[in-house]
Amino acid sequence: GIQVEQSPPDLILQEGANSTLRCNFSDSVNNLQWFHQNPWGQLINLFYIPSGTKQNGRLSATTVATERYSLLYISSSQTTDSGVYFCAVVAGRRALTFGSGTRLQVQP
Amino acid sequence: DGGITQSPKYLFRKEGQNVTLSCEQNLNHDAMYWYRQDPGQGLRLIYYSQIVNDFQKGDIAEGYSVSREKKESFPLTVTSAQKNPTAFYLCASSMTGGGTGSYEQYFGPGTRLTVT
Numbered sequence: 637g638i639q640v641e642q643s644p645p646d647l648i649l650q651e652g653a654n655s656t657l658r659c660n661f662s663d664s665v666n667n668l669q670w671f672h673q674n675p676w677g678q679l680i681n682l683f684y685i686p687s688g689t690k691q692n693g694r695l696s697a698t699t700v701a702t703e704r705y706s707l708l709y710i711s712s713s714q715t716t717d718s719g720v721y722f723c724a725v726v727a728g729r730r731a732l733t734f735g736s737g738t739r740l741q742v743q744p
Numbered sequence: 745d746g747g748i749t750q751s752p753k754y755l756f757r758k759e760g761q762n763v764t765l766s767c768e769q770n771l772n773h774d775a776m777y778w779y780r781q782d783p784g785q786g787l788r789l790i791y792y793s794q795i796v797n798d799f800q801k802g803d804i805a806e807g808y809s810v811s812r813e814k815k816e817s818f819p820l821t822v823t824s825a826q827k828n829p830t831a832f833y834l835c836a837s838s839m840t841g842g843g844t845g846s847y848e849q850y851f852g853p854g855t856r857l858t859v860t
Contacts, residue, residue, distance in 0.1 A: 734786035
């Protein structure tokens, strides 16, 4: 099956800093989603982005499907951005395959 | 409000007992999914269903069973055959379409199951 790798596994930032999270995948995909998992475990949809670039406030994402990677940009980070960020893809079967996540800690 | 509900939020069971986790959605989505998350890891697919009365095994289906009798509901039973059932269980749903199209998945709040 498809492999999804996320980097870095852990990231510590000072409030106000910018960051880039990366997601590499091993095969062509029909869907790519970015999620933020909050401390209570809820998965919050950030982007549905099988290709191209999208922006939502301080967050933006770019997927280059031909090169099999996606990037999530967080600008002017806030403490509320802390949590785990997951990349997940659909390839073949119609269900998501998740990466292991990037654990982000934003310090005041 | 439209959304996905899972109940209960926390569930405690003794080893050897079967337990059923509830998942209901009012988004009029055809497809529903069950994932399992262990501490510090990503989610893994247990079962999914694209349509009523039909479902497929995911990567870790052993020790689990599901039913899909109604479009809105996709309950998951964790049987005594599941060797390590303590985990966080998340249900999701999405629209479906023809061909190889894929639609955005939305998740419920999850159920934390502890088996002792």
